[in-house]
Amino acid sequence: MSTEQNPKKGSSTPKSDSKKTSKKVARGRKAKRKKPEQRGSGGSEIDLEAVERANQRFDIKPLPMGLPDNLEPAPKKVQIKWKLTPVPTKVERSVHDIVCRPGEFGFLDDERVDEIAELIKGKQISLEQALSLRAALNQEKAVFSHGRLQRRAREMQRKYKAGEGVLSLSKRYDFPPVNLFRAILSARNWSKNRIKEALKEPEKKLNKRDLEQFRKAEAEDRVTHVNQSEAHHAADLFETVLCDHFTANGVRYRTQNELLKEQVAAEGRPVRTPDLLMLDHVEINGVPVAWIDAKHFYGANSSWQRRKTQKQVNRYVEEWGHGAIIYRHGFCAGLKLKGAILLDASPIDLSKLIKHNQRLKDERTTEG
Incomplete structure (x- = not known):
């Protein structure tokens, strides 16, 4: 007599048990799968709640x-x-070591720029982007x-007191020259x-x-130097050409200066001041954009x-919903921001900005 149970009575063979178990496991796996996130242009993740807030911002009371x-x-x-x-x-990762060298925090001479241009040839990154990436890496x-520098401040002070210059210490220990000089003063028990x-x-x-030594440090430090007026002026000019672009597209908006004045009058301080606050239902590549903030640099990952x-994006999203960040020198595909799509400046007429930057370069060459 066979010991095999009758399958009609609800029993099953070990083989059928295995099949049922595998099906349950498969169903379990399917249940654990996350829904695919909605993606926008450039692979950015779209925050659907922020999108809804942007779409409804003109209907909310109070506004x-x-x-x-x-x-x-x-x-x-x-x-x-x-x-x-x-x-x-x-590509961005492969360029890191090309553009960023220990102790190199200042303007690059033409020879070094030409070297970088040669080394990135054939890569999907422009020279301007590579140089802006360098600035981002140096800032990071x-x-x-900073913490490491503070811990070694007294050591730096001793070496400085013994006669070694700030630039020599900067190159040796890979600290930004102006930060290093500040640390030396701090080690003398100077207050902030x-x-x-x-x-x-x-x-x-x-x-x-x-x-x-301070003047030498400033001249060789474009990261933590005291005078940032050139960078601020270029950023302001970028915002101006951005405004021109949206005006030409028939978009109404409020500028950062308008928002700043209004908020200072009402709140006593600026609260939320994107470069552009849209007064129309603007969609860029199908995604609602309630505000735009301009960055005069490369969006590094x-x-x-x-x-x-x-x-910064979180503050704007909380108030107006989904927006956009536009990078003057483009951005890395790996960079993701929740609540904002990323844009580059390719559609914008940058001729004013290019002329301004060329003038500054010519002035530096003349001074040199």
Whole structure:
């Protein structure tokens, strides 16, 4: 007599048990799968809640900050196509060591720029993007090395006191020259306020050697140097040409300066001030954009830059919903920001900005 149970009575063979078990496991696996996230242009993840907030911002009562009570004519829908060419993540990584060398924080001479241009030839990244990436990497290095510098401040002070210059120490230990100089002053037990005042009026507050070393540090430090007026002026000019672009596309908006004045009058301080606050229903590549903030640099896939920008984006999304960040020198495909699509400046007429930058370059060449 066979010991095999009758399958009609609900029993099963070990083989059929195995099949049922495998089906259950398969069903379990399917249940655990996450829904694919909606993606926008350039692979950016779309925050659907932020999109809804952007679409409804003109209907909310009270209105979000900065939106006029009676907007005439009513907000219209403006759809804009924006071609994007992000830098592949692998390409960006491959360029890191080419553009960023220990102790190299200042302007690059023509020979070094030509060297970089030759080394990145054939890669999907332009020379301007590579140089802007260098600035981002140096900024990140300055931030992450700050604690290490503070721990070694007294050591730097001893070496400086023994006669070694700031630039020599900067190259040897890979610290930004101006940060290094500040650390030396701090190691003398100078307060933060005293250091700030001294660097604001160095001719009056520093001795002869310190003044000489500070000037050398400033000249070789484009990351943590005190005078950022050139960078600010270029950023302002970029915002201007961005405004011109959207005006030409028939888009209404409020500028950062308008928002700033209004918020200072109402709140006593600026609260949320994107470069452009859209007064129409703008969609770029099919994604609602309630605000735009302009960055006069390359959008590197660095944790420090991403965290800093995401914090800013979060404030704007909370008030107006989904927006956009536009990078003057493009961005890395690996960079993702929740609540904002990423744009490059390729559709914008940058002739004013290019002329300005060329003039600055010519002036530096003449001074040199």
